[in-house]
Amino acid sequence: MGGPGAGAVLRAAGPADVVRAVEWARETGVPIVPRGGGHSYAGHSVNSGLVVDLRALDGIAVDPGSGLVTVGGGVLTGALYAALRPHGLALPLGNGATVGIAGLALGGGSAATSRRLGLTADTLRATTLATAAGTVLTCDGTENEDLFWACRGGGGGNFGINLDLTFQAVPAPAASTCLLLWEVAHAPAVFEAVQELMRTAPEEVSLRLGVATSGGRTLVSVVGLHLGPAAELRDILAPAFAAGPPSRADIADRDFWDAMDYLQHETAGGAFAVRTHFAVDPLPPEAVAQALAHLAAAPPSGNPDGCGFALFGWGGAINRVGPAATAFVHRDAQYLISLDTSWLPGEEPAPQLGWLAALDHLIAAHATGGAYLNFTDPDLRDWRTAYYGANYPRLVAVKRRHDPDGLFDFPQSVGS
Numbered sequence: 001m002g003g004p005g006a007g008a009v010l011r012a013a014g015p016a017d018v019v020r021a022v023e024w025a026r027e028t029g030v031p032i033v034p035r036g037g038g039h040s041y042a043g044h045s046v047n048s049g050l051v052v053d054l055r056a057l058d059g060i061a062v063d064p065g066s067g068l069v070t071v072g073g074g075v076l077t078g079a080l081y082a083a084l085r086p087h088g089l090a091l092p093l094g095n096g097a098t099v100g101i102a103g104l105a106l107g108g109g110s111a112a113t114s115r116r117l118g119l120t121a122d123t124l125r126a127t128t129l130a131t132a133a134g135t136v137l138t139c140d141g142t143e144n145e146d147l148f149w150a151c152r153g154g155g156g157g158n159f160g161i162n163l164d165l166t167f168q169a170v171p172a173p174a175a176s177t178c179l180l181l182w183e184v185a186h187a188p189a190v191f192e193a194v195q196e197l198m199r200t201a202p203e204e205v206s207l208r209l210g211v212a213t214s215g216g217r218t219l220v221s222v223v224g225l226h227l228g229p230a231a232e233l234r235d236i237l238a239p240a241f242a243a244g245p246p247s248r249a250d251i252a253d254r255d256f257w258d259a260m261d262y263l264q265h266e267t268a269g270g271a272f273a274v275r276t277h278f279a280v281d282p283l284p285p286e287a288v289a290q291a292l293a294h295l296a297a298a299p300p301s302g303n304p305d306g307c308g309f310a311l312f313g314w315g316g317a318i319n320r321v322g323p324a325a326t327a328f329v330h331r332d333a334q335y336l337i338s339l340d341t342s343w344l345p346g347e348e349p350a351p352q353l354g355w356l357a358a359l360d361h362l363i364a365a366h367a368t369g370g371a372y373l374n375f376t377d378p379d380l381r382d383w384r385t386a387y388y389g390a391n392y393p394r395l396v397a398v399k400r401r402h403d404p405d406g407l408f409d410f411p412q413s414v415g416s
Contacts, residue, residue, distance in 0.1 A: 009035075011053045015128075015136065015163045018073075021052050022161065023134045026407055033410055034161040036074050036100025047410065052161060054102070059164075062087050067169040068125065073102045073162045085257045090172035092117045095265045102165060106156040107374035108328040110336060112225040112263050115203040115316030121152035121328055122321055123167045129160040132403040136163065150398045153328025155373050155387070158395075158414040159402055173204075175259035176230035177223075178237060179250040184218040186244030187211055187292055188285060193243040194222055195282035195311065199334045201236050203316030204228050211291075212308030213298055219247075225259055270303045272342040273353055275360040276375045277367035278333035283311070287366045294359050298341070299351035307341035307352070309359065329389035330370050337363060338375060353379075376412065383412050 012018045018034075025032035031049030054074030060083040061070045067089055071080060078097030084090065092111035094104050101120075109120025117123065126140035129147060137160075139148040150159055182190050194209045201207070204227040211220045222240060226233035230253045237251070254262060283291075291309060298307050314333045323331040339359050341352040371377060371386040384392050392414075399406075399415040409416060 007048050007050075009051045009053055011056060013056050015057070015130070018052055018054070018057075018130050018161050018163060019134055019136060021050060022130055022132065022407070025050050026132060026134065026405075031409060032407065034073070034102075034157055036102045036156070037076055037096075037098055037104075054100075054161070057163065062089065062169075064089070067171075068166055069169050070164055070166040071101055072164050073100075075101045077101055077104065081257060081260055084169060084172070087169075088172050089169035090117070090256055091123055091167055091169050092120050093260075094120070095260075095263050097264060102162045103156040104374065105165060105167075106151055106154065106162065108153045108330075108372070109374065110312065110314075110372070112206045112208075112260075113227070114318055115206045115313060116227055117170065118317040118321065119153075119328060120167075121326055122317070123169070124148075124152055124165060125168050126166040127151050128163045128165075130163055131160040132405065132407040146398045147402060150327050150395055152326035153373070153391075154395050154398070154414065157408055157410060158399060160408065172256035173227040174229070174253070175256050176226045176228065176233045176251065176253045177259050177262045178226075178233055178252075179224075179248065180222040180237070180240060180246045181248040182220040182244055182246050184211065184220060184292070186246075187220045188288060189243040190220050190222075190240065191283065191288045192285060193239040195335075197236070197239055198311065198313035199282070199315055201313075202228075205233065205236055205313075207313045208310055209313075210308055210310030211295060212306050212310075213295055214304055214306030218295065218308075223263065225263060229253060267305055270305065270342055270344050271349065272303075272305060272340060273349075273356055273377075273379075274375050275339045275356060275363075275377055275380075276372040277337045277360075277363055278314075278330045278370040278372070279311075279335040279337055279367045280332055281334070281366075281368075283337075283363070283366050287362065290362050291359060294355070294362060298355055301342060301352060302344040302347060303342035305340075305342040307355070309337065309339045309363070312336040312338065323389070324391065324394075327388070327391050327395060329391045330372075333368070333370075336372055337367060338372075339363060378411060380412075387412075388414075 057072035057074040059072040105120040207224040373387045
């Protein structure tokens with residue numbers, strides 16, 4: 001693999017390779033990071049030292065009786081959904097088929113089912129960790145509890161390399177989905193109505209409310225999941241329809257996995273940047289108006305993903321876990337607000353990033369603080385407080401106990 005400072009990728013065939021890689025990195029002083037799905041927004045799953053590719057740790061074992069599901073550290077979300085489907089079991093697994101389950105869970109893990117089923121981290125029951133000392137530790141509610149606590153929201157790559165993870169699945173309910181689109185003229189009324197729906201609807205309902213500009217056109221959208229029949233979902237959405245006639249309205253019954261496929265996030269690729277906030281209260285009309293005006297003045301980009309902002313409905317089961325019960329601290333949030341922009345290779349990013357920073361300043365005044373670790377932002381100021389809040393000192397203590405020399409180190413790593 002070369003000497004200190006060399007760049008290399010090790011495709012681990014199994015846990016023993018991972019442990020040996022950790023030992024080698026410690027002995028040589030070469031920086032080491034694990035790579036699962038490779039979806040770190042800030043590129044923290046690569047480095048100039050040693051990248052341990054976990055994709056071959058792809059085993060999935062389902063116990064239909066208990067609902068316990070044990071997966072290798074390199075399993076991707078799409079593969080796990082496929083393995084759960086024959087057993088009629090469900091987990092809150094986000095909306096990206098190529099996202100690694102380890103990174104998703106370790107950073108919290110938000111899904112369309114989270115208002116009912118909790119965060120991905122909330123369903124974690126145990127994990128096996130290769131530590132900086134070269135030991136393999138089982139971490140659960142009774143053994144190495146400090147590491148188990150940290151692995152539920154403390155972020156991937158901070159405390160070791162997760163060789164496997166065990167989750168508690170539940171019977172998959174029937175589902176329905178919706179996709180509603182409006183012209184931007186309806187945005188103020190739709191935002192007022194749907195934000196109220198997002199926090200008052202039954203926790204079986206999860207809505208994403210957004211507005212985006214792409215190719216010169218701006219549309220307002222509501223994408224949603226209901227763990228119940230489409231007829232109920234249509235009734236629940238009545239205030240949204242009353243806010244203005246949508247140009248498109250698709251509401252349909254689906255089985256659980258077809259609903260998950262329907263909600264998969266699609267992207268054209270290319271470069272992008274994201275800022276996030278949590279909020280307890282809806283964005284007030286004046287904030288929505290300011291953000292819409294800012295969106296209308298967005299700089300042009302050739303990336304079809306365009307730019308915009310969205311609110312994801314939180315609350316429900318997410319809020320029923322105490323902020324100190326896991327490392328994931330943002331337990332009072334009713335909304336996750338995501339702001340984004342994109343550009344193509346060869347385009348100058350400065351105008352897009354300046355636009356995003358100005359939008360972030362507008363929204364921040366109406367948020368409650370904090371940022372979502374899994375939408376990692378390399379430009380985030382005071383990321384320690386934003387990601388972890390009051391839990392950060394405890395995370396640093398766990399880090400110093402199990403990785404005193406900082407072997408697992410990267411930008412925005414715990415303790416850095």
